[in-house]
Amino acid sequence: MPYWEIFTPESAFTPQDKEQLSQRITSLYTDYAYDLPKFYVVVLFKDMPADTMYVxxxxxxxxxxxxxxxxxRQMDDPEMRFxxxxxxxxxxxxxxxxxxxxxxxxxDETPMDLWRVEGLVPPPPESDVEKLWAKENRPVPYELTG
Structure with missing residues (x-):
């Protein structure tokens, strides 16, 4: 799951901006990460009132x-990270x-074994079950194997 938190000044983005940016972010994963299920991508916008962000x-x-x-997905290769x-x-x-x-x-990268989706262990990357999840755009119960 890619989870994005975007902290912005109040009114930095309109609802349309948020939707367009969320779609661009989702495309990062569906276009570059072997058709990751779209529902894996979560984007949370946090509008911050004036004088609450300090640098x-x-x-x-x-x-x-x-x-x-x-x-x-994890990125071990420095070139891939770049x-x-x-x-x-x-x-x-x-x-x-x-x-x-x-x-x-x-x-940040979190180990996959510390993640659940609606109580289900997510299927292995690029597996037939993950492809089914991508096609259905939702988690589908399946049998865990060894």
Missing amino acids: GGKANNNFIRIRVDHIA LCMEVIEEKLAPFVKDRGYDWEVHI
């Missing part, structure tokens, strides 16, 4: 902070950089 000890009302947690960050910056640019915001983004 270097000073209020910054023009700052966007993005925290990403990857679980469904490419991932480049694609993320590209997807964010029209909503962040091009609008003149200050921003920061980071990714």
